[in-house]
Amino acid sequence: xxxxxxxxxxxxxxxxxxxxxxxxxxxxxxxxxxxxxxxxxxxxxxxxxxxxxxxxxxxxxxxxxxxxxxxxxxxxxxxxxxxxxxxxxxxxxxxxxxxxxxxxxxxxxxxxxxxxxxxxxxxxxxxxxxxxxxxxxxxxxxxxxxxxxxxxxxxx
Amino acid sequence: xxxxxxxxxxxxxxxxxxxxxxxxxxxxxxxxxxxxxxxxxxxxxxxxxxxxxxxxxxxxxxxxxxxxxxxxxxxxxxxxxxxxxxxxxxxxxxxxxxxxxxxxxxxxxxxxxxxxxxxxxxxxxxxxxxxxxxxxxxxxxxxxxxxxxxxxxxxxxxxxxxxxxxxxxxxxxxxxxxxxxxxxxxxxxxxxxxxxxxxxxxxxxxxxxxxxxxxxxxxxxxxxxxxxxxxxxxxxxxxxxxxxxxxxxxxxxxxxxxxxxxxxxxxxxxxxxxxxxxxxxxxxxxxxxxxxxxxxxxxxxxxxxxxxxxxxxxxxxxxxxxxxxxxxxxxxxxxxxxxxxxxxxxxxxxxxxxxxxxxxxxxxxxxxxxxxxxxxxxxxxxxxxxxxxxxxxxxxxxxxxxxxxxxxxxxxxxxxxxxxxxxxxxxxxxxxxxxxxxxxxxxxxxxxxxxxxxxxxxxxxxxxxxxxxxxxxxxxxxxxxxxxxxxxxxxxxxxxxxxxxxxxxxxxxxxxxxxxxxxxxxxxxxxxxxxxxxxxxxxxxxxxxxxxxxxxxxxxxxxxxxxxxxxxxxxxxxxxxxxxxxxxxxxxxxxxxxxxxxxxxxxxxxxxxxxxxxxxxxxxxxx
Numbered sequence: 001x002x003x004x005x006x007x008x009x010x011x012x013x014x015x016x017x018x019x020x021x022x023x024x025x026x027x028x029x030x031x032x033x034x035x036x037x038x039x040x041x042x043x044x045x046x047x048x049x050x051x052x053x054x055x056x057x058x059x060x061x062x063x064x065x066x067x068x069x070x071x072x073x074x075x076x077x078x079x080x081x082x083x084x085x086x087x088x089x090x091x092x093x094x095x096x097x098x099x100x101x102x103x104x105x106x107x108x109x110x111x112x113x114x115x116x117x118x119x120x121x122x123x124x125x126x127x128x129x130x131x132x133x134x135x136x137x138x139x140x141x142x143x144x145x146x147x148x149x150x151x152x153x154x155x156x
Numbered sequence: 157x158x159x160x161x162x163x164x165x166x167x168x169x170x171x172x173x174x175x176x177x178x179x180x181x182x183x184x185x186x187x188x189x190x191x192x193x194x195x196x197x198x199x200x201x202x203x204x205x206x207x208x209x210x211x212x213x214x215x216x217x218x219x220x221x222x223x224x225x226x227x228x229x230x231x232x233x234x235x236x237x238x239x240x241x242x243x244x245x246x247x248x249x250x251x252x253x254x255x256x257x258x259x260x261x262x263x264x265x266x267x268x269x270x271x272x273x274x275x276x277x278x279x280x281x282x283x284x285x286x287x288x289x290x291x292x293x294x295x296x297x298x299x300x301x302x303x304x305x306x307x308x309x310x311x312x313x314x315x316x317x318x319x320x321x322x323x324x325x326x327x328x329x330x331x332x333x334x335x336x337x338x339x340x341x342x343x344x345x346x347x348x349x350x351x352x353x354x355x356x357x358x359x360x361x362x363x364x365x366x367x368x369x370x371x372x373x374x375x376x377x378x379x380x381x382x383x384x385x386x387x388x389x390x391x392x393x394x395x396x397x398x399x400x401x402x403x404x405x406x407x408x409x410x411x412x413x414x415x416x417x418x419x420x421x422x423x424x425x426x427x428x429x430x431x432x433x434x435x436x437x438x439x440x441x442x443x444x445x446x447x448x449x450x451x452x453x454x455x456x457x458x459x460x461x462x463x464x465x466x467x468x469x470x471x472x473x474x475x476x477x478x479x480x481x482x483x484x485x486x487x488x489x490x491x492x493x494x495x496x497x498x499x500x501x502x503x504x505x506x507x508x509x510x511x512x513x514x515x516x517x518x519x520x521x522x523x524x525x526x527x528x529x530x531x532x533x534x535x536x537x538x539x540x541x542x543x544x545x546x547x548x549x550x551x552x553x554x555x556x557x558x559x560x561x562x563x564x565x566x567x568x569x570x571x572x573x574x575x576x577x578x579x580x581x582x583x584x585x586x587x588x589x590x591x592x593x594x595x596x597x598x599x600x601x602x603x604x605x606x607x608x609x610x611x612x613x614x615x616x617x618x619x620x621x622x623x624x625x626x627x628x629x630x631x632x633x634x635x636x637x638x639x640x641x642x643x644x645x646x647x648x649x650x651x652x653x654x655x656x657x658x659x660x661x662x663x664x665x666x667x668x669x670x671x672x673x674x675x676x677x678x679x680x681x682x683x684x685x686x687x688x689x690x691x692x693x694x695x696x697x698x699x700x701x702x703x704x705x706x707x708x709x710x711x712x713x714x715x716x717x718x719x720x721x722x723x724x725x726x727x728x729x730x731x732x733x734x735x736x737x738x739x740x741x742x743x744x745x746x747x748x749x750x751x752x753x754x755x756x757x758x759x760x761x762x763x764x765x766x767x768x769x770x771x772x773x774x775x776x777x778x779x
Contacts, residue, residue: 024496025458025478032420032459066480066637067461069420085382086577086613087539089627095764099742102762123462125421126385128539129198129235129546140201146764147740 004039010048012037017052027053027063031070040071076111076118078156081135085124088132092145096132097121099146103153116156158440161326161447168317175318177245178307189224189266192306193253194240196231196392197385197424198546203255204228204239210258215266224266230305230393233547234293237277242287242306249287250275296563298525299549300533301349301386301509305393310428313435316396322441324515325400328407329449334364337408341511343519345531350376350467350504351582351608352684353530353597356511359501362491363409366499371411373402373453374476374495374502377418377425378460380467381580382631384611386535387505389547391418391425394509395432399442399455401508404515406453409501413454415476417466420459430457464581464635468683469502471637482639483683504609506535526552530596530607540577540613543568553594556586560614571616575699579608581628581635582688584695585621604695606688620717621700622707626654628692636685643686646677650693658718662708667697716778719763723779726767728753730775737767737776 005012016033020026030049035041041064043057050057064070082088082097097119101107104117111118127133130142141152159167173184178192193199193208211226232240237251243265250261253275264270276284279291288294299305308315316322328337342357363371375398379387391398402414418426433455436442444452463481465471470484473495494500510532514522522532530552536559539545543565550559556576560566567573575585584605586593593599597607615624629651638644650673653666674690681687697704706712713721726737726746731753738746738754745761748754753775756767768776 025476027478028458028461028475032461062480063478066482067463068634069462084631086580086611086627087383087545089382090540090613090615090619090624098762098764102742123380123421123464124382124385126197126379126388127201127235128383128385128537129238130201131539131545133201142201145769146742147766 005037007038007042007044010045013045013048014052017049021053027055027060031060031064035070040074042072074111074115076115078116078136079118079120081120081122081125082108083123083125083127083131083133083135084121085128085131087124087128091131093132095146096134096144096149099149100134100153103149117153157438161330164317164322164326164439167314168319168321171312171314171318175308175315179319183245186222187225188245190244191224191226192229192242192244193226194230194232194238194306195228195310195424196235196238196305196389197422198231198235199239200424202239204253206255207239207241207253207258210255211262214258214262218262218267220262220266227309228311229308230310231302231389231547232288232306233297233299233302233389233549234291234544235546236544241275247286247288248284249277249280249291250284251277293544293546293548293563293565296554296558297549298533298551300513301390301506301535302393302547302549303513304397305389308394310393310395311431313396313432313439316394320516321396321512322400324512325403325407325441326447327515328404329447329451334408334410337404337515338364340515340519341408344510344514344522345519345526346507346510346514346522347530347597348504349506349510349534349609351579351606353607356503356507359491359503360405360408362489363411363494363499363501366492368499370413370496370498371406371409372495372498372500373406373409373411373414374473374500375402375414375416375505375508376467376469376472376502377416377422377505378467378472379419379422379505379609380464380635381609381611383539383577383613384537384580384609386537386547386610388419388422388425390505390509391422391429395425395429396436397509397512398429398505399432399436401503401511402455403442403446403453404511405501405503405508407451409499411499411501412452413456415456415458415495417458417460417472417476420461426457426459433457463637464631465637465683465685468685471683472502473500480637482637483685485682506610527594527596527598529598534595534607534610536610536612538564538612538614541567541571541616541619542614552596555592555594557591559595559612560591564614567614567616571618574615574617574619575621577605577613577615577624577692578611579606579691580611581631582606582684582691583608583611584691585615585624585699587699604691604698606691618715618717620658620713620715621696621703622654622657622713623715623717625693625696626651626658629654629689632685632689636689640680640682640686642676642680643682643689646673646680647686647689649673650677650690654693657704657707658713658720660707660711660718660720662704664708666708667701667704670697722763723758724756724761724763724765724767725777725779726754726756727775727777730773732773732775734772736772737770740766740770742766 241250347353466481471481475481733751
């Protein structure tokens with residue numbers, strides 16, 4: 001994993017904005033790259049983006065909260081994305097999510113207290129041949145059953 | 157450096173000398189064997205990229221890296237059996253190849269000229285060569301849109317050129333007028349593969365006749381239907397076909413700029429598309445004065461950010477413009493007022509993938525395939541309870557039975573087919589009695605489903621249709637953008653009712669309420685997401701009404717899925733007291749003395765079903 005930049009350091013953000021500022025519809029790529037660099041999009045960063053692009057903060061906030069990939073809060077070190085696409089669902093993805101939630105003591109959308117894991121129910125990952133599937137950061141685990149979960153989590 | 161058509165053809169010819177053995181030609185270079193390994197998302201997830209590196213290293217160690225090439229290619233479609241490897245010229249088909257298998261393949265197959273038996277599927281055990289033509293999975297398929305997937309290296313423009321790549325663009329810009337191009341597409345009968353099935357040529361015609369000095373071509377690669385992955389596979393396996401098709405569309409309507417809007421969940425597709433665009437620019441196939449004709453066109457990639465509604469064309473355009481991805485009222489249609497208020501053509505990935513071949517082979521070639529209503533071939537993403545999960549491309553008019561049984565290999569574990577879901581969250585379920593319906597746009601609509609983007613999820617007797625309808629409604633509630641009240645509130649109310657039914661709290665009149673809400677959604681929503689949101693409920697009600705009634709009246713889930721309506725018990729007559737279930741139970745709800753019958757504490761049981769899977773004596777009852 002790439003080290004995330006602290007939100008105290010605004011220089012990289014300004015660089016990202018400068019790079020895209022002239023493109024039409026530039027706010028999406030700016031938000032995407034900013035989240036990539038800082039890990040999340042807190043209001044402090046949104047303010048800078050709004051100022052630099054000369055648009056109201058409400059517009060930036062409206063976009064950030066519209067798209068599910070943008071997050072206002074910091075996520076855990078490991079993001080567990082359990083695929084809830086149709087193919088995975090009919091092959092028992094719900095039982096997989098249930099087990100992950102129980103093992104970690106938090107539910108989908110939440111982060112464990114030690115900031116280690118965040119559980120997310122993702123949309124189709126496109127690996128339907130391996131259903132049900134989950135990803136932990138970049139690692140893909142396929143053909144899951146609930147009893148495989150504890151061993152997989154133990155690797156992290 | 158910019159290349160002339162003669163130079164491009166020369167590059168293609170030289171490359172063909174090298175890769176021709178994949179299409180039955182003789183190799184005219186030192187490369188006598190080519191090993192194709194699938195690098196699509198499914199196989200990549202199973203570490204096919206590590207396998208490729210291992211193979212290359214091993215060949216180098218044997219000093220064979222000149223005459224044996226290892227090439228990462230696109231999706232072969234048979235994802236269930238991945239990672240897949242094909243060795244040419246023989247066409248030996250290996251499946252489930254692990255990164256650790258490299259040594260055996262190099263030593264036994266490449267050096268020893270012997271087949272590695274354990275990597276051959278049973279069906280072709282006797283002779284694994286030319287597997288693509290022998291496996292049942294491929295026999296009824298016609299791969300057009302997927303034609304180059306699995307055949308070429310998607311990161312190499314020269315391989316695309318070798319197989320007539322960019323010839324269609326050359327033909328269009330040097331010999332055809334804009335109207336002739338549009339007429340060709342109209343004559344082919346090609347309809348949009350993204351969902352609605354609108355005739356592609358008509359879209360182009362409208363955009364061409366719109367008067368403006370600036371126009372756009374946009375490719376919709378925001379493949380949102382959970383369970384469909386054909387667009388991803390085309391982008392991963394044959395990205396240049398999209399670049400070429402978009403350039404053709406741009407020429408036809410008079411556009412000079414384009415966007416490809418791709419889901420951010422598809423990192424490999426984004427990477428290969430970006431490589432393709434850069435290569436095309438380098439050869440002068442994008443940019444200014446393309447092929448010396450004065451035609452200008454360039455492309456940008458835009459990433460989605462996880463909003464299903466952005467698959468809807470006007471919502472997608474808002475997102476491209478950097479706004480919330482909410483749909484716009486139509487008219488004005490994008491052909492008149494699209495991206496940045498300029499005339500815009502929007503086509504889906506699979507639609508575009510058909511274009512260059514239609515131009516090269518002629519409209520008639522395409523129109524000769526399919527049915528009266530729907531021409532050509534269609535890619536389906538087979539998933540769920542089916543033996544061969546993967547991508548299949550068949551002629552329109554193929555029956556569901558042929559797809560599920562002949563190509564898909566039927567339902568695993570000796571279970572019975574219950575329904576196939578097509579069209580994703582906007583579509584419906586097709587029950588057994590319609591298995592023999594020839595599939596096209598019209599016939600699917602008649603039986604209460606829709607083509608959609610081609611997701612085809614098979615369900616067996618263990619799937620509860622009420623639960624499936626609830627699943628799709630849950631998805632829609634999450635993804636409704638909130639702009640129109642019928643969709644924002646109506647889907648929420650429908651989900652509450654469905655949740656209630658699944659939890660055993662369904663009431664008399666709930667079914668009628670669902671039907672009422674469905675009507676309001678259809679009539680009162682602005683975009684297709686809301687208008688079709690009730691389809692999964694309506695189609696399951698149409699074919700599986702007794703299942704709803706069992707949930708509501710008898711408080712039973714006949715398929716044994718809805719957790720509040722089932723109980724697990726241990727049959728003392730069958731239990732031998734092996735204690736295995738108690739050890740597996742994640743909540744320690746099972747107790748007992750070894751060698752005497754165990755008991756499940758119903759208060760503790762979370763109904764995960766692990767005991768049922770674990771028990772070797774069939775002592776667990778699910779009711």
